[in-house]
Structure formats: structure tokens, C-alpha cells
Amino acid sequence: MPDEHRAPEAPHASETPHASDTLHTSDAANASITPHTPGESRYPDEQREAVYRVIAERRDVRQGFRPDPVPADLLRRVLAAAHQAPSVGFSQPWDFIVITDRARREQIAALARRHRDEFAAGLPGARARAFDRLKIESILDTPVNIVVTCDRTRGGRHTLGRHVQPRTADFSSVLAVANLWLAARAEGLGVGWVSFFDERELAAALRLPEHVEVIAYLCLGYVTGFAPEPELATAGWARRRPVSWAVHAEEFGRRGLPGEEPVDPLADVIAAIAPPDAAAMTAAAERQDRMTKPRGSLGVLEEVSVRLAGLAGACPAPLPEPACVAVFAADHGVHAQGVTPWPQEVTAQMVANFLAGGAVVNAFAAQAGAEVTVVDVGVAAPLEPVPGLLPRKIAPGTADFTQGPAMTREQAMAALTVGLEIARDLVAAGNRCLVTGDMGIANTTASAALICAFTGADPAEATGRGTGVDAATYARKVDVVCRGLALHRPDPADPVGVLAAFGGFEHAALAGFILGAAALRVPVILDGVISGAAALAAAALAPDVTAACFAGHRSVEPGHAIALSRLGLSPLVDLGLRLGEGTGALLALPLVQSAARALRDVATFDSAGVTEKQ
Ligand SMILES: Cc1cc2nc3c(=O)[nH]c(=O)nc-3n(C[C@H](O)[C@H](O)[C@H](O)COP(=O)(O)O)c2cc1C
DSSP states (O other): OOGGGSOOOOOOTTTOTTHHHHHHHHHHHHHTSOOOOTTTTOOOHHHHHHHHHHHHHOOBOOSOBOOOOOOHHHHHHHHHHHHTSOOGGGOOOEEEEEEOOHHHHHHHHHHHHHHHHHHHHTSOHHHHHHHHTOOOOOTTTSSEEEEEEEETTTTOTTOTTTTTOTTHHHHHHHHHHHHHHHHHHHTTEEEEEEOOSOHHHHHHHTTOOTTEEEEEEEEEEEBSOOOSSOHHHHTTSOOOOOHHHHOBSSSTTOBOOTTSOOOOHHHHHHHHOOOOOHHHHHHHHHHHHHBSSOTTTTTHHHHHHHHHHHHHTSSSOOOOOSEEEEEEEEOOGGGGGOOOSSOTHHHHHHHHHHHHTOSHHHHHHHHHTOEEEEEEEEOSSOOOOOTTEEEOOSSSSOOOTTTSOSSOHHHHHHHHHHHHHHHHHHHHTTOSEEEEEEEOTTHHHHHHHHHHHHHOOOHHHHOOOTTTOOHHHHHHHHHHHHHHHHHHOOOTTOHHHHHHHHOOHHHHHHHHHHHHHHHTTOOEEEOSHHHHHHHHHHHHHOGGGGGGEEEOBOOSSHHHHHHHHHHTOOOSBOOOOOOOTTHHHHHHHHHHHHHHHHHHHSOBHHHHTOOOOO
16 A cells, blocks of 8 residues: 555654654645535536546547647647646656657657567467457557656655555556546547557667656547547457446455445356347348258258357357457366376466467467467466466365365355356457367366266266276276265255366356356357366356357267257267367367358348249
């Protein structure tokens, strides 16, 4: 907490020579304030509305700048507004460099272009295409550029608050940007923030002194209009998260707005899951019959397109792209029972491999143009933070389910919540198709137990050889599942209890992920037996969840077919895979996308003037 927000402490005389003056001054300042009742200091309605209006209508602008010069007095007003920002210890660490010179702007625009190209080169297929359509800087389209800087040393070592949190200097300069942005909007001036720079490179190009950092590069100019929504939202790149997702009551995770009931994310998600839209499905089926091809000739893909339309509530459904595979990784206490020849460390090692781009999931994702996100939901080993890894560890692995429940109910709920929040975040980030993936040594044993618990299947039929175990290990695996079922006597009507009894954290998180996708009416392509077991838990919580689910493939694990049949889903491919990671689902991704594209793009007999079969 910055010092100025702490309860006042007795100043140390030798360190703060003018402490008594300061106190005296602040007493005097307080004395000059006439006490107000709550609400009395409020602005008149019209002025309050103007404040909220400028906040709501401020836009980051990149298109439609006009070449008209910006009057100097207007620039002075906007800069004065920026200069009134709050700052740590009143250190006012900002400076503003006003750039109008064309040659200088051309040099800076070239820097930004290079980083734009580098960023574009690292994007997966559909994202790269969407990015290509976006404009991300207007350095040359605007008559004025303003660089907001930060001097983290200004004010010396006793700057209040900054000594514990050096970043507060940067935060202060950002607040100056916010003031400038709002004042500019009120003046009818568009502002675009460009951050496609290497900070040191930009600082050198601007010939900044060593101790001065760049905080923001802003492009200012009159505009033809202000968009009602962020351009990135209109372009489908990302969505605004509802404010209720962002506000927590007392503790992180207890989401809810003041004065409203706390949000129960799982209950909310379950309540939002609805059956498919019958009218959209009928329209899609009818359109398939009118498309320039023999009726039914697209086989299963016709049904896929009809289901996509039902899920979206629109015919044709939007294309399920960009897509993102979320690989949920966790360890299992049941590993101690000798159910696999692989050591537990392999989970963490494979996570590192996913993040380095070296696993099969990375190859298939690259081929299909999908993004890979890895979620540590319970890997036994501590993992270093790296880009692409979401750290959401509930615990370092579950307990051995032959000895007691694998996790507590609270842990199962926490993992479910992680999954549904990740689904929401990935959809808010612009993904239109989610793909399930998993990593967890021993997780086929946990999956078999879950499938038996939810379907009543015989452990000997539902248990498979996983990564390829010998006969003795296989027999032990079946016995472990039998012992677990005997110990816990699971009640399939209590899905959270079943997950807690046997599940891995990745199963519970995947169940939440699938529910989260269904609640947002975004298709989710299921991978193999681990996802199948998780989907059974999801369907037990919300039966209509299956409307969003597409079975990517059939794994050779026998439990997977049992799960799919209970879910009423037909696998799209059957290639004898038994790898997990999301690999089978990724192979099905182009099939689901092609089904949607055919429904959207293929001409009908009437529109194309093609004669129908007699
Ligand atoms: C720190 C920061 C850096 C940004 N960098 C860029 C950028 O490099 N290029 C760009 O086009 N927009 C950039 N933006 C603008 C955001 O994309 C934009 O604020 C966001 O989409 C929300 O839209 P709105 O500002 O219109 O509400 C940046 C915004 C912030 C706050």
C-alpha cells in the first residue's frame, strides 16, 4: 500500500526535518474545507453525466483521422489536463514530448512497422488473418504525436510510496495519459496509443536521457467520428468482459457487484446453458438441402453445420475461428499405485515441451492455425512463469483415490471455476472455438474411474492401456479402479462429489471449460478419454452442455467410446490415436470449420441458377 494511504505514524524527526511544518500545513488545509454531508459535493446531474459520458465515449482511434492542424491552445488544455494527474508522493514523474516533424515521425513509424511484422509472423492462422485487417498505429496519419515519459528518479529517494513500489512512478505517468485521453475526447480530438515498440529502441530514437523511460506513444488528431465500441471489439478481436466478472467482494474469486448477491460462477454458467435453437437448426438443414450439391452428400458435416447453427442461434453460424486449445495439466496421487510406467516428473517436462513448441499438440495446432494455451491446474512440480502458461495450480497434484478422495469438494469447485473462467477469458480474447487438451501422468486411470462412476460401466471394460502398459500393470490398473469405486461408492447425481473422489484437477477444470464454452454458445471440440470423462461431469451438471460439444476423435482407450455413447456424440475422426494433449481434437478442427464455411459460403440452387435433380 502506498505510504500516503497508511494510517499516519509519528514522523522520525531526523529523517523528516520539516515534518512538523507538513503536519501544520495539512491541518490548515483541512481546516479550510467546509464539512459536507454525503452527496453534497456531488456535481450537478448534467456535469456528472458529462463525466461518465466522456469515460464511456473515449476511444482508442486509429482510423478516420483528418489532416486539419490541432490548434496550440487546445493542445495546451489537453496537456494541462494530463499534468493534473495524481502521482506517487506528488512526484509528477511525467514529461510530454510533442512531435509534429514529419521526418521524425517517419523514422518512428518504421520502428513500429517492424514490430508489427514480427508480431504478425508469430500469430496462428486465423489470428494472423484477423490481425492483418487491423490498423494498429496512425503515426503518420495524425498531425501531432505526444510521447508521455516517466522519470523514476524524480523527487529523490524519499518520494512517498515509491520506495516500496517503484512501479508507482510508471502508474502515475499512465494516469497522465488517461487524463489526456479523456480531455482530448471532450475536445473532439482522437487519440491512438501505439505500443509496438522496443522501449530502448524508441528511447534512443527520441534521444531521451538515460533516466527517462517511455510510457506511451500517442497519436492525436481530429477525426471524422468516434466509434461507439472499441475497434477491436467491432472487428471481433476481443470482447468487453462484464463488470461483474471484474469485481470481487472482500476476497479475490468472490465475484459480485456491491449491493448485489455474490456471483456463483458455476451456477451462473449452468443457468446460461440452454438447448440448441430449433429454428436455426431447421434453417440450416433446409439450407443444406438447397446448397449446390446432392442432398446429404456432406454426410456427417451437414449435421455438424446444423448443430453449429443451433448452438449459435443463427443460420449460417459464425465461423468457428480463431480457435484455441487449452491444455490443462495436473498430477495424480493414484500414480503411487503403479498404474503407469512413466514417472510423474514427465507431466512437468511435457508442460515445458508444450511451452517450447516441441510437442505434437504444437505441431497439430500450427497446422490447424490454432493457438496453444497451457494451464497448470495442479502439476506436482513448481513451474517457472513463462508466456503461454496460465498458473492456476489448485494443489501440487491430487491425493491417491484408493486411500481417500482425490481432492476436497472445495478443490473440485475451484478447479471447475478455473476451467470456466479460462473459457470465458479465451472467448473474451476473441476465440470462437475452444479445443480441449490435457496432460497428466496417470490420468487415464482417473478417467476410467470417472467414466465408471458416471455411466456404471464395468472397470474391466472402461479401463485401457493408456500410454501402453504391460499385462501386470493393466491388471493393477483395473484393480485400482475397482478399489476406488468400492471405497467411494460414487453418486452420479453428485457430479462435484464424483470429481472430488476420482478426478484429476485437469478433469474438473476441463468440465468447467466445457461448461464455460457452452454458456457462451461457443463450440468446444473434445479430445480423447480425459475430455470424455470431463464432459460426462459437465453433462451431469448441465445436460444441455452437449449442444456445444463436438467429439473430435475416438481414442483407442475403451472408456472413451463408453463416454461418447453416453454423451450421444459421434467422433469425427477415428485414427487409432491415444496421445491426448488435444491432438485428436485439433485434427477435427478443420472439419468443424469446413462444415461451418460450407453452410455459409456454398451457393444455393436458386442463387447460382443450377438446375436441381428431377
Ligand atoms: C497500454 C496500452 C497500449 C496500447 N497499444 C496499442 C497499440 O500498439 N496499437 C493499437 O492499435 N492500440 C493500442 N492500444 C489501444 C487498445 O487496443 C484499446 O484501448 C482497446 O482496444 C480498447 O479500446 P478503447 O480504447 O477504444 O476503449 C493500447 C492501449 C493501451 C491502454
